Amino acid sequence: xxxxxxxxxxxxxxxxxxxxxxxxxxxxxxxxxxxxxxxxxxxxxxxxxxxxxxxxxxxxxxxxxxxxxxxxxxxxxxxxxxxxxxxxxxxxxxxxxxxxxxxxxxxxxxxxxxxxxxxxxxxxxxxxxxxxxxxxxxxxxxxxxxxxxxxxxxxxxxxxxxxxxxxxxxxxxxxxxxxxxxxxxxxxxxxxxxxxxxxxxxxxxxxxxxxxxxxxxxxxxxxxxxxxxxxxxxxxxxxxxxxxxxxxxxxxxxxxxxxxxxxxxxxxxxxxxxxxxxxxxxxxxxxxxxxxxxxxxxxxxxxxxxxxxxxxxxxxxxxxxxxxxxxxxxxxxxxxxxxxxxxxxxxxxxxx
Amino acid sequence: xxxxxxxxxxxxxxxxxxxxxxxxxxxxxxxxxxxxxxxxxxxxxxxxxxxxxxxxxxxxxxxxxxxxxxxxxxxxxxxxxxxxxxxxxxxxxxxxxxxxxxxxxxxxxxxxxxxxxxxxxxxxxxxxxxxxxxxxxxxxxxxxxxxxxxxxxxxxxxxxxxxxxxxxxxxxxxxxxxxxxxxxxxxxxxxxxxxxxxxxxxxxxxxxxxxxxxxxxxxxxxxxxxxxxxxxxxxxxxxxxxxxxxxxxxxxxxxxxxxxxxxxxxxxxxxxx
Numbered sequence: 001x002x003x004x005x006x007x008x009x010x011x012x013x014x015x016x017x018x019x020x021x022x023x024x025x026x027x028x029x030x031x032x033x034x035x036x037x038x039x040x041x042x043x044x045x046x047x048x049x050x051x052x053x054x055x056x057x058x059x060x061x062x063x064x065x066x067x068x069x070x071x072x073x074x075x076x077x078x079x080x081x082x083x084x085x086x087x088x089x090x091x092x093x094x095x096x097x098x099x100x101x102x103x104x105x106x107x108x109x110x111x112x113x114x115x116x117x118x119x120x121x122x123x124x125x126x127x128x129x130x131x132x133x134x135x136x137x138x139x140x141x142x143x144x145x146x147x148x149x150x151x152x153x154x155x156x157x158x159x160x161x162x163x164x165x166x167x168x169x170x171x172x173x174x175x176x177x178x179x180x181x182x183x184x185x186x187x188x189x190x191x192x193x194x195x196x197x198x199x200x201x202x203x204x205x206x207x208x209x210x211x212x213x214x215x216x217x218x219x220x221x222x223x224x225x226x227x228x229x230x231x232x233x234x235x236x237x238x239x240x241x242x243x244x245x246x247x248x249x250x251x252x253x254x255x256x257x258x259x260x261x262x263x264x265x266x267x268x269x270x271x272x273x274x275x276x277x278x279x280x281x282x283x284x285x286x287x288x289x290x291x292x293x294x295x296x297x298x299x300x301x302x303x304x305x306x307x308x309x310x311x312x313x314x315x316x317x318x319x320x321x322x323x324x325x326x327x328x329x330x331x332x333x334x335x336x337x338x339x340x341x342x343x344x345x346x347x348x349x350x351x352x
Numbered sequence: 353x354x355x356x357x358x359x360x361x362x363x364x365x366x367x368x369x370x371x372x373x374x375x376x377x378x379x380x381x382x383x384x385x386x387x388x389x390x391x392x393x394x395x396x397x398x399x400x401x402x403x404x405x406x407x408x409x410x411x412x413x414x415x416x417x418x419x420x421x422x423x424x425x426x427x428x429x430x431x432x433x434x435x436x437x438x439x440x441x442x443x444x445x446x447x448x449x450x451x452x453x454x455x456x457x458x459x460x461x462x463x464x465x466x467x468x469x470x471x472x473x474x475x476x477x478x479x480x481x482x483x484x485x486x487x488x489x490x491x492x493x494x495x496x497x498x499x500x501x502x503x504x505x506x507x508x509x510x511x512x513x514x515x516x517x518x519x520x521x522x523x524x525x526x527x528x529x530x531x532x533x534x535x536x537x538x539x540x541x542x543x544x545x546x547x548x549x550x551x552x553x554x555x556x557x558x559x560x561x562x563x564x565x566x567x568x569x570x571x572x573x574x575x576x577x578x579x580x581x582x583x584x585x586x587x588x589x590x591x592x593x594x595x596x597x598x599x600x601x602x603x604x605x606x607x608x609x610x611x612x613x614x615x616x617x618x619x620x621x622x623x624x625x
Contacts (some may be wrong), residue, residue, distance in 0.1 A: 052527050072530040073538075085528035089546045102542070103533035147532070157531075
């Protein structure tokens with residue numbers, strides 16, 4: 001049974017319709033990410049589930065109950081905010097106790113016990129007496145998480161909770177979030193604009209663009225088989241090349257703007273004008289003057305960005321600029337002619 | 353010039369003004385309050401503190417000021433909250449309306465209240481017509497009239513002090529409280545009110561001191577029978593020409609206000625950590 005169910009949600013702010021009809025559901029115990037660029041409506045959808053935003057039309061169910069017109073406090077949810085939203089006039093422990101006190105859960109002793117357990121879970125039990133604002137960003141983050149799980153809500157809503165942390169802390173928190181999610185079996189809806197975060201945390205990703213669902217599926221599926229050029233660019237920032245597909249004797253062939261040809265997988269059905277999505281990590285770079293160059297695409301190096309473990313090259317190919325990631329074994333300089341190859345099953349052919 | 357000297361130079365004009373225009377007169381007043389025909393005396397203080405009439409005036413002054421402060425807080429906090437949550441245009445209009453009483457002359461404003469509250473005024477006669485009150489009912493020349501008139505003038509001080517603080521409260525805190533099981537009213541009580549306390553304290557400070565020392569509105573609306581300390585000082589200065597006694601009363605007012613405010617501030621300060 002699905003724990004969260006949204007059916008045909010419409011939402012307008014004044015004359016602007018930000019959600020033009022969206023339906024999706026989240027199964028019990030599932031971790032689902034709403035992924036999209038800023039302003040795509042993903043946060044509005046989360047706020048609709050929380051009850052912080054009303055719907056223009058449509059229906060919201062949580063745990064099989066119609067909550068469309070219930071205020072947030074009557075919904076069995078917990079929400080974690082990007083800004084943490086810890087109450088500055090309360091201590092850390094009082095912040096974590098707050099939802100229990102307000103919902104009237106348990107006696108004072110039970111509440112203490114649960115606050116302690118929640119703070120233990122996020123490894124902050126030693127800071128219970130501090131004021132929220134005396135903590136570092138990462139610690140505040142953990143307090144917010146403890147506060148969200150302390151009431152054991154049916155549904156946990158996370159609004160970009162990791163985006164204010166530095167890279168190292170964010171990775172730690174991701175691991176912690178997954179563990180807590182698995183241990184408590186919480187149904188989690190997670191909003192993010194960070195594709196890596198969505199890929200690493202989610203059971204399922206719902207990609208949102210302009211208030212609509214662009215594509216949904218497991219991280220592996222949505223990464224490997226993006227159905228639109230937006231999906232392929234947003235997840236893994238693939239390179240897009242426009243081409244025309246022609247049938248030759250030996251199978252379908254993509255002809256680029258400058259006449260270069262690229263063989264496609266044999267079962268590729270598309271014909272005519274297309275967009276080719278080429279992942280940065282799938283492209284292999286070699287020296288154009290190499291004798292054993294197996295008919296790769298000719299391109300020119302425009303820039304190299306040293307990333308430590310890897311190099312990113314910006315290449316010019318058929319009037320478009322391509323970004324590719326390579327190791328450190330072979331270095332090219334600006335202006336070098338290079339040859340590009342890619343396994344043809346790695347090429348994703350999309351509508352232009 | 354060092355930073356310290358530079359800072360001193362910068363505050364000097366202000367300090368000088370404060371010294372000449374405030375501290376000097378206050379010292380002079382202190383001296384005056386303890387001077388008699390034969391030099392130093394405490395007779396003005398003993399006269400005030402042993403006369404139940406004057407003690408009644410002091411008590412009334414403190415009591416009414418506290419009541420006025422309480423009422424402005426009760427009206428000002430919700431008003432400030434609504435102003436903080438409304439759009440910038442509406443907020444501008446509301447601010448104008450709130451400070452409107454300060455833009456009219458105190459005499460005009462007070463005579464307006466006399467017209468409304470007097471024995472044959474609009475409000476008492478309406479209440480009489482409705483049969484809610486007796487024949488001789490009047491609001492003017494009662495403590496209620498003083499409170500009504502003072503609340504109107506002092507409301508902007510409370511409202512604007514609270515507004516500044518409420519505006520700075522992160523709206524997400526209220527939303528977070530809602531998702532944690534608070535109804536709207538409970539959110540106000542457990543989140544907004546505690547966080548607005550510094551504004552309410554500051555506003556209360558302003559309102560209390562201003563109402564304890566105010567003179568025109570209480571004497572016009574309360575009449576000569578219901579005197580407050582400022583009015584009594586005025587009488588001593590202008591009618592009975594007992595300047596030393598007036599100075600002693602002013603010192604008592606000063607000390608009285610301080611006695612109320614110091615514990616108030618220390619309690620409020622502790623609560624805000």
